[in-house]
Amino acid sequence: MTDARALAAAVRAGERTAREVTEEALDAIAAGDGALHAFLLVTPDDARAQADLVDAAVTQGRDPGPLAGVPIALKDNLCTRGIPTTCGSKILEGWRPPYDATVVGLLRDAGAITVGKTNMDEFAMGSSTENSAYGPTLNPHDTGKVPGGSSGGSAASVAAGFTPLGLGSDTGGSIRQPAALCGVVGMKPTYGRVSRYGLVAFASSLDQIGPFATNVADAALLFDVLAGHDGRDSTSLSSKPELTVPGLEDGIDGIRVGVCRNLIDGCAPDVVARVQEAAETLAAAGATVEEIRVPEFAYGLSAYYLIAPAEASSNLARYDGVRYGLRVDGDDAAAMNTATRTAGFGAEVKRRIMLGTYALSAGYYDAYYVQAQRVRTLVMQAFDRAYGSIDVLLGATAPTTAFDLGAKVDDPMAMYMNDICTIPSNLAGHPALSIPFGTGVDGLPVGVQLLAPALEEALLFRVARVLEAAAPEGVRSP
Amino acid sequence: MSGEAAWEMVIGLEVHCELATATKLFCGCRNAFGDEPNVNVCPVCLGLPGSLPVLNAFAVELAMRIGTALHCEIRPSTFARKNYFYPDQAKDYQISQYDQPINTGGWLELPDGSRVGVTRAHMEEDTGKLTHVGAGGRINSAHHALVDYNRSGVPLVEIVSEPDIRSAGQAKAYAAELRGILVATGASDGRMEEGSMRVDANVSVRSFGTDSFGTRCEIKNLNSLRSLGRGIDYEAARQIALIESGERVVLETRHWDESAGRTESMRSKEEANDYRYFPEPDLVPLVPDAAWRERVRAGLGPMPADRRSALVAALGGSASEAEADQIRAVVDLGLDELVRAAVDGGAPAPLALARAANEVAAQSDAGLVLTPESFAALLALESGGQLSATQSKAVLGLLLERGGGDPSAVAEELGYEALGADFLAGVVAEVIAANPDEWARYVAGDDKLTGLFTKEVMQATAGKANGKEVAAELRRLRG
Numbered sequence: 001m002t003d004a005r006a007l008a009a010a011v012r013a014g015e016r017t018a019r020e021v022t023e024e025a026l027d028a029i030a031a032g033d034g035a036l037h038a039f040l041l042v043t044p045d046d047a048r049a050q051a052d053l054v055d056a057a058v059t060q061g062r063d064p065g066p067l068a069g070v071p072i073a074l075k076d077n078l079c080t081r082g083i084p085t086t087c088g089s090k091i092l093e094g095w096r097p098p099y100d101a102t103v104v105g106l107l108r109d110a111g112a113i114t115v116g117k118t119n120m121d122e123f124a125m126g127s128s129t130e131n132s133a134y135g136p137t138l139n140p141h142d143t144g145k146v147p148g149g150s151s152g153g154s155a156a157s158v159a160a161g162f163t164p165l166g167l168g169s170d171t172g173g174s175i176r177q178p179a180a181l182c183g184v185v186g187m188k189p190t191y192g193r194v195s196r197y198g199l200v201a202f203a204s205s206l207d208q209i210g211p212f213a214t215n216v217a218d219a220a221l222l223f224d225v226l227a228g229h230d231g232r233d234s235t236s237l238s239s240k241p242e243l244t245v246p247g248l249e250d251g252i253d254g255i256r257v258g259v260c261r262n263l264i265d266g267c268a269p270d271v272v273a274r275v276q277e278a279a280e281t282l283a284a285a286g287a288t289v290e291e292i293r294v295p296e297f298a299y300g301l302s303a304y305y306l307i308a309p310a311e312a313s314s315n316l317a318r319y320d321g322v323r324y325g326l327r328v329d330g331d332d333a334a335a336m337n338t339a340t341r342t343a344g345f346g347a348e349v350k351r352r353i354m355l356g357t358y359a360l361s362a363g364y365y366d367a368y369y370v371q372a373q374r375v376r377t378l379v380m381q382a383f384d385r386a387y388g389s390i391d392v393l394l395g396a397t398a399p400t401t402a403f404d405l406g407a408k409v410d411d412p413m414a415m416y417m418n419d420i421c422t423i424p425s426n427l428a429g430h431p432a433l434s435i436p437f438g439t440g441v442d443g444l445p446v447g448v449q450l451l452a453p454a455l456e457e458a459l460l461f462r463v464a465r466v467l468e469a470a471a472p473e474g475v476r477s478p
Numbered sequence: 479m480s481g482e483a484a485w486e487m488v489i490g491l492e493v494h495c496e497l498a499t500a501t502k503l504f505c506g507c508r509n510a511f512g513d514e515p516n517v518n519v520c521p522v523c524l525g526l527p528g529s530l531p532v533l534n535a536f537a538v539e540l541a542m543r544i545g546t547a548l549h550c551e552i553r554p555s556t557f558a559r560k561n562y563f564y565p566d567q568a569k570d571y572q573i574s575q576y577d578q579p580i581n582t583g584g585w586l587e588l589p590d591g592s593r594v595g596v597t598r599a600h601m602e603e604d605t606g607k608l609t610h611v612g613a614g615g616r617i618n619s620a621h622h623a624l625v626d627y628n629r630s631g632v633p634l635v636e637i638v639s640e641p642d643i644r645s646a647g648q649a650k651a652y653a654a655e656l657r658g659i660l661v662a663t664g665a666s667d668g669r670m671e672e673g674s675m676r677v678d679a680n681v682s683v684r685s686f687g688t689d690s691f692g693t694r695c696e697i698k699n700l701n702s703l704r705s706l707g708r709g710i711d712y713e714a715a716r717q718i719a720l721i722e723s724g725e726r727v728v729l730e731t732r733h734w735d736e737s738a739g740r741t742e743s744m745r746s747k748e749e750a751n752d753y754r755y756f757p758e759p760d761l762v763p764l765v766p767d768a769a770w771r772e773r774v775r776a777g778l779g780p781m782p783a784d785r786r787s788a789l790v791a792a793l794g795g796s797a798s799e800a801e802a803d804q805i806r807a808v809v810d811l812g813l814d815e816l817v818r819a820a821v822d823g824g825a826p827a828p829l830a831l832a833r834a835a836n837e838v839a840a841q842s843d844a845g846l847v848l849t850p851e852s853f854a855a856l857l858a859l860e861s862g863g864q865l866s867a868t869q870s871k872a873v874l875g876l877l878l879e880r881g882g883g884d885p886s887a888v889a890e891e892l893g894y895e896a897l898g899a900d901f902l903a904g905v906v907a908e909v910i911a912a913n914p915d916e917w918a919r920y921v922a923g924d925d926k927l928t929g930l931f932t933k934e935v936m937q938a939t940a941g942k943a944n945g946k947e948v949a950a951e952l953r954r955l956r957g
Contacts, residue, residue: 079528092527099521101528200527204759233530234761311759314559317570318525322625333565333623360561360754369756 004070004164004218008111011058011069018054018069022047022113025071029115029162037137038147038156040076041084042116047071050113057111065111067225072107072165073157076117077124078209079198080104087200088120088132088150091344092325101198102230103167103209110225115163118153122346123316124174124202126150127418130409131348138405139182141444145402148178148418151212155182158212165222166212171202172304173397173422175210176434180397180447183436185219185464186212188422190454191429192237194223195230201315203308204235206426216435216468220244220461227457237455244458248465255463256390257282258292263395263421263449270440271396274472278437278448279394281470282463292390296375296382300423303375305416306359306368307427312349313356319344351412379427387453392463396421397447401440421449431457435464438472485683487714488691489643493656495635495666496604496674497540503603503633504531504573511672515626523631525568530760533557537633538580541601542766542774543663544635545581547781548596552774554765555580555600557758562751565623566606568630574602576755580764586639586659587783588651589806595640604632635665641680641691646710650703653677658782658810670702677706681713683721692717693727697741699734709734713741785814792818792827801828804835811839819850825857833857837871841878849882856885866944869894894942902935902943906951909934921956928952 010016026044033039057064074080077087079097081104086092100108107114121131129152130136137152139145140160147156151168155178158166168175170188179186187210194209201207211222227241259279264272283289321327321340328343330336345353359368386393398418408415425432431454434447448467452460499509505522521529545552558576579600585593607629612621637656643649657668657675668675682694697713700706712734717727732741780788789805790797797805808814813834820830830853838848856877860870873888909931910917920927932948 077528085527087527095527097521097526097528099526099528197530198528201760232532234532235759310756314561314571314754314756317561317563318527318568320563320565320570322565323524323568324526334563337563357754360756362752362754365754365756 002164003215004067004213005221007070007164008066008068011054011111012064014058016069018051018058018064018111018113019048021069022051022071022115025113025115025163028160029157032160032162035138035143036140036156036160037135038118038153038160038162039073039116040086040088040119040132040134040153043083043114046083047113047115050108054111054113065109066221067107067165068111070112070165071115071163072112072167072222073116073118073154073163074104074114075120075151075154075166075168077120077169077200077202078104078117078167079200080114080117083117085117085200086134087124088122088134089344089346089349090133090326091319091340095325097198099198102195102232103226104198106225106228107167112165112225118151118157118166120153121150121174122349123200123312124150124169124171124207125312125348125352127173127177127415128403128405128408129153129178130405131346133346136405139402139444141183142402144404145444146181146405148181148398148402150174150178151186152178152182154212155179155184155186158182158184158214164214164218167209168212169199169202169207169209170422170426171206171208171308172426173419175212176422176432176447176449177398177418179212179434180436180445180449181402183445183447184212184214185216185433185435185468186210187219187223187433187457187460188425188431189223189227189457190237190431192233192235193241193431193455193457194226195228195233195236197230197232201311203311204315205311206304206308208426216461216465217245217248219433220248223457223461239455242455242458244461247458247462250462251286252282252463252466253286255282255287255392255459257287257289257463258386258390258393259289260297260386260393260395260451261291261293262295262297263393263424263451266420267396267399268401268440271398271400271446274438274440274446275394275396275448277472278467281467282394285466285470287463290390292386292393294382294386294393294424296378297424299375300379300427301416301420303372303379304419304423304427305355306372307376309352309356310359310369310372311356313353313360316345316349316353348412376427379424383424383428383430383453391452392456392459393451395449395451397434397449398422401442401444401446425451428454430454431460433460433464435467436471437467484685485714485718486686486688487644487646487710488641488682488684488694489645489649489710490641490680491639491643491649491652492678492680493637493639493653494676494678495544495637495660495668497537497633497635498664498666499534499537499540499633501534502631503534503537503601504631507631509632510628511674513628515624515628518628519630523568524627525570525630531573531758533761533764534633537601538764538766539774540633540663540665541580541599541635542771543778544637544660544665545584545599546771546775546778547659547663548581548584548586548599548637550581550584550596550599552581552766552771554578554763556763557601557761558755559758561754564605565625566608566630568606568627572603572605573758573761575600580766586652586655588648588655589783589786589802590651592648594642594648594652597638597640599635599637602634602636604629604634606630641682646707646714649679649710650707653703653706654810655782661812662779662781662785676701679706679710679713681710681717682727683714683717692721693729695727695729695741696731697734698731698744699736701736705734705736708736708739709741712739716741782809785809789814789817789827789831792821793831794827801831804831807835807839813838816848816850816853820854820857823850823854823858825854826861829861830857833870833874837874838878841875847881848878852877852882852885859885859889863944863946865889865894866946868941902939902947903951905935905938905943906931906948906955909938910955920952
């Protein structure tokens with residue numbers, strides 16, 4: 001499928017109708033998703049109705065928005081009014097939110113067409129989309145491989161060409177890691193830059209919604225639509241966001257790039273090689289490139305796997321069978337709670353609820369939760385030191401290319417290690433981006449990661465644009 | 479030594495106050511009592527997935543008023559999550575201030591001059607309301623329960639006292655004084671019966687002269703000042719009896735049963751929930767700046783203690799015990815402005831106070847409004863002798879019923895137009911003529927007979943005569 005900007009331009013100019021573009025996307029999903037399972041739910045009628053509104057605006061000479069007629073896939077933890085939102089969990093099966101997430105409203109205002117809800121690891125807990133209660137999503141480049149996770153469905157939809165755009169959420173790498181494994185662009189914005197209202201919470205202090213796209217400019221355009229203050233989210237930043245699209249082609253002359261050993265060492269050699277090539281590409285484009293070490297990043301994973309489960313244990317308490325979603329009856333309210341949660345949550349969610357409950361318990365709180373917060377502060381300070389002498393950090397997104405389905409499902413620690421390069425940005429609340437940069441020895445996509453200080457999304461996209469223009473021969477479109 | 483005289487009560491009170499905001503603490507839903515169930519709800523106060531709290535600035539303002547009135551330090555504060563499962567709890571956690579409350583370290587001075595320390599006054603959200611249905615509505619035997627989330631997310635301030643209280647009477651005085659302050663700040667209507675002010679008491683006992691504390695019990699369901707006093711007295715006696723019989727008081731929460739007049743064990747603190755408090759990540763720290771704190775301070779009206787002092791001053795600087803009681807009643811009911819306005823308008827202070835504390839107070843529940851002008855005019859008629867006390871009360875009753883009016887017109891309507899002096903003298907003369915023996919005894923100095931003559935005159939004038947004027951006429955004729 002053509003890129004989002006070209007589609008929007010054609011629809012805005014009246015050269016193509018949104019309806020036509022939407023039907024193409026629906027057809028592509030109908031034809032191809034049986035093999036991939038990127039979508040948990042496709043909403044053709046709703047999509048057509050949105051498309052007709054866009055076409056009416058064009059006909060009547062009203063501005064249909066910057067994303068006019070562009071189909072987009074929504075991760076199924078984004079609330080959509082009247083449309084089931086499951087978070088990949090049995091416990092929310094059949095629940096229809098009475099309201100739209102703020103980002104969904106922004107997309108509609110921008111003329112985008114939401115075509116359905118994508119698969120994910122249950123409550124965004126996972127790195128392969130195998131933790132979905134509704135079965136895994138397969139990698140469009142190789143259906144024997146995982147697409148990454150937790151936003152694997154949205155990444156796969158974009159990689160498979162079903163939709164030019166997708167939305168994901170990133171708590172510890174859940175946009176960037178599947179973007180890398182699926183060979184698409186994925187970006188986690190600065191914490192507070194995009195409203196979380198209507199994003200079903202996993203770990204509130206880490207969650208952030210962000211774009212998937214086939215190219216940097218599309219991702220930047222989608223980010224510009226999403227970014228901004230929202231009075232319904234107290235952690236939403238009040239400053240006016242800088243548009244990232246206008247400066248995309250400004251180049252990187254004089255930009256100081258730090259090649260971060262701690263985001264490379266330990267990764268597979270083919271991944272390491274691609275990161276090195278990316279560094280050389282940036283140097284050739286005029287950036288100053290130096291190696292940098294941020295040893296504190298090594299502790300990020302442990303801190304993350306206490307803080308995120310702690311918050312999750314509280315955020316997921318509300319799934320108690322009383323008000324919505326699954327209810328399994330019991331003799332009294334407590335028994336009903338237990339029966340509902342036992343039946344409704346999958347193994348990984350239960351593991352993290354237990355982990356988080358433990359970390360917050362009397363007698364353990366200081367040793368675990370408080371200590372993890374101290375480490376989080378250390379990681380932030382380490383970033384600040386690094387950004388004293390450089391502008392952007394470069395590293396790997398994930399340690400390997402896409403791995404085999406089932407390879408890590410029985411080994412949570414191996415699965416958690418997938419997030420080692422992405423977690424530091426979540427802990428600090430900084431923006432970071434994954435961009436495809438060649439392939440590994442297996443021919444599967446490799447993503448390299450760019451990290452920047454808070455609110456420097458425009459810089460991230462600008463540097464990514466340079467890498468994109470010089471990227472080695474990528475994988476064939478699946 | 480044994481018996482209650484050997485024991486000292488140590489009491490601390492936790493008062494939950496519902497704030498009188500238009501909307502809830504974290505969403506725009508109406509904060510209203512008594513509406514149909516589950517009409518004032520939205521994704522936020524129902525705890526729907528994806529919803530987020532946004533702090534109500536006016537609730538913060540009211541919390542700051544309470545803190546300021548209680549001489550607390552108003553500090554940068556944070557919210558935390560108190561995690562526990564309960565069906566009335568929409569998110570299965572309560573957003574509450576925990577280790578960094580907005581108000582700390584204040585005090586409250588009681589009318590008797592004693593001071594009770596205020597540890598903290600923090601903000602939190604209320605829960606929904608459970609109604610158990612079937613099998614008599616008791617929680618253990620109910621068939622099912624209904625949840626009303628109208629109250630879910632209603633703003634509360636919890637005011638925690640130091641364990642400075644030493645008797646049930648002092649506890650009641652503290653609660654009454656605090657209620658007066660809550661009403662005076664505009665923070666709450668202070669209605670215990672509607673649950674907008676809820677009092678829990680931590681009670682322990684110790685031998686007089688000891689410094690350490692005994693094991694405490696927390697008493698819940700104290701729904702009135704009367705229950706508060708009875709509950710504390712019962713609980714202290716129960717603990718003393720336990721200790722004197724060689725047993726130990728168990729740290730626990732107990733439920734006050736008003737009709738049975740006793741406390742019953744609810745749950746022991748040992749098996750209580752571990753609430754797993756941690757900072758609420760969906761809210762940012764609350765840091766009221768100096769200008770806001772100053773605006774709150776400057777905007778506070780006089781507190782009940784100041785208003786009582788003003789009434790004592792109006793009485794000429796001192797008050798009898800009976801007058802002090804009247805002053806407390808008048809200030810508690812917010813009638814002090816009325817009294818002061820009447821006094822400023824020339825009414826005698828003791829009379830204004832007595833009428834306000836008795837007749838006006840008796841009808842103030844109906845929300846009747848009496849203008850200060852009307853009240854002052856009535857008191858002028860009474861103190862000037864144009865109306866007797868009985869007549870004045872009758873006129874006042876009618877004025878209250880009607881929400882004001884001209885007292886002279888009402889008096890006329892009741893047939894209380896002042897009797898002319900000549901007419902009165904004539905009636906007195908007739909009564910004397912009809913009772914010659916009694917008159918002789920009166921002239922000889924038997925003053926008690928004033929009553930008899932007055933009664934006769936009243937009968938003859940259908941109660942329209944002024945008793946004081948009758949007595950004066952009798953004295954004049956005796957010479």
